[in-house]
Amino acid sequence: MFDGYDPVNLARFQFAFTVSAHIVFPAFTIGLAAYLAVLEGLWLSTGKPVYMDTFKYWVKIFAVVFGMGVVSGIVMSYQFGTNWSVFSDRTGPVLGPLMGYEVLTAFFLEAGFLGIMLFGQKKVGNGLHFFATCVVALGTLFSAFWILSANSWMHTPAGYGVNADGQFVPNDWWAVIFNPSFPYRLVHMVLAAFLTTAFVVGGVGAFHLLQNRYNASARTMFSMALWMATLVAPVQIFAGDAHGLNTLEYQPAKVAAMEGHFETNADHPMPLTLFGVPDMQAAKTKYAVEIPYLGSLILTHSLDGVVKGLKAFPRDEWPDSTVIFWTFRVMVGIGFAMLGLGLWSLWKRFRGTLYESDWLQRAMILMSPAGFVAVLCGWVTTEMGRQPYTVYGLLRTAESHSPIGAPAVGASLVAFVVVYFLLFGAGTFYILRLMGRAPSPYEADTPHQPTRTAGITPAPSLGRRGAADPAA
Structure with missing residues (x-):
């Protein structure tokens, strides 16, 4: 079916497809984790229930998006071995440790505290729960740090040498990690994640304001x-x-x-x-x-x-x-x-x-x-x-490809497209369903609430465009 196609271009398209499906989830979770930490901090400092209500609304969505991001990211690591084995061999001594550092920092923090953040508020108390939320947010930033360091090194390689086998080997880890384009790329991407999340959150808020201002x-x-x-x-x-x-x-x-x-x-x-x-x-x-x-x-x-x-x-x-x-x-x-x-x-x-x-x-x-x-x-x-x-300037894409034929790459590409559209299409549909539900009070489900600000009373139940609901 794929005879006559260029296997390098097919492999490039496959990686482009999978990374495009993946990157939208980390871009969302980086910003959303920080937003959840801010919401919980505001709730603890002001006692206003609206912040915890909003936190509980978005934490469910965060859990789904986080899981989809992890699953979609795992696939790409396999492609380094299947489609880009020469690249993996040549750059492994530099990029391998950077990817390992992400696991040792970001994944350990997220895995260690995500369960507390999602399910532990009734058991650990407000202070430790807020700490867990902040650590999860920090873990997403660590993940961005190491991934962007590795990617930036591919654009502006520094701090390396080449051994007898043609492999890039680190001579100066500080120069490798903080390569010339890394600080700019990190700031640009993190700000992009914050803005991406802000416009999703704002769009959901606007949708529900049109129903009930x-x-x-x-x-x-x-x-x-x-x-x-x-x-x-x-x-x-x-x-x-x-x-x-x-x-x-x-x-x-x-x-x-x-x-x-x-x-x-x-x-x-x-x-x-x-x-x-x-x-x-x-x-x-x-x-x-x-x-x-x-x-x-x-x-x-x-x-x-x-x-x-x-x-x-x-x-x-x-x-x-x-x-x-x-x-x-x-x-x-x-x-x-x-x-x-x-x-x-x-x-x-x-x-x-x-x-x-x-x-x-x-x-x-x-x-x-x-x-x-x-x-x-x-x-x-x-x-x-x-x-x-x-x-x-050092390693061409055509030289980085695995010695495999176009039919093998094309078949896996088709499989990825079908599975991704089914799996992540269903996940995205579920996320949109969650976003379509109007935010509602969760105070009764929140233990150990801080003292509320005096004089704040719940708003009456309102129908579309602010009309009073006769059933209230």
Whole structure:
């Protein structure tokens, strides 16, 4: 069935498919674990039941998403041995310990305290339960730390030597772990996870506010999510700019492909190409819509900065601009849309109409999956921009593949697609069902509650759009 296909491309597509299915879950759990820790901390410090109600609403969803993330991640480790055995052999002395450190830190913390977080509140008390929630959140950040360190090393390898067998071996672990692109990539990804979670939480809150604008938990979700968008989206834009400057220094061909930039602007400022159609064969971007000077200003922070075009590099080292030109723009566009929504919400807060704005709530629902799209587009831009290398400048993708034929790779690819759509499709459907249920009070199910703030009484049961429920 797959005779005549390139096994390397099939293996690349298989890994791209599985990693795309996986990355959305860690992006959600990193932010959601931190959100749960904040909610429980606010409950303990203020005594307001709405924070624990919201915590219990999201902790169920966190448990399902966490499990799906673990299952989807396990599969990828097997592909290193089946489809990328040469890569595993050559990079194992460097990347193997980094992956092991993730297990020893992140997985041990999460496995040790997740059960307490999910089921132990009635048994261990509020203080230890809050500690467990914080440790789980810390574990998700440790996981991101080690995975991104390993991935960043593949982009900007440092602190290594090569032994007689052609393997990369560590000479300086500090240089390996904190390689040149790692700090920028870590900050950018963690902020992306926080924003992704914020827009999911805000979208769910907005959905339930459209049904009942007085639902206390929905108001809390909506307000906290929009504060996150307002405060973090501009920080993410600056972090992305710093990451771009780092990429220009260490992977200039990737930046040229992202910008659809084929000619080096040696004697004139580089324009910013907003839209166009990169043509790899003709080595030009057709139908380009450009803003003069702005490309040099953004990429070099100078009006006359020189940026190398793809023609400055060997043709067999060109990343595919036709894909990453667009994925990069989708990611950036979503980032500015998040910023715009945050500023819109700030104006509504100032006017005191945050919870009465139907259009803002509908926009939040529309934007709720935007973080996942941005993360996937950013990941495609990063990984396709590294091509044709698995270890940038040192090990080509074509040299990293296992000696297996296209039919074997194709058959496993089909199996992955079928199983993933069935398994994770069902899981996603269940998560959406959980999100579709309106938040409700859980106070009676919460032991050892702290003293509540005086004067707070439960809101009456309300029907759609705030009308009083006659059954209340």
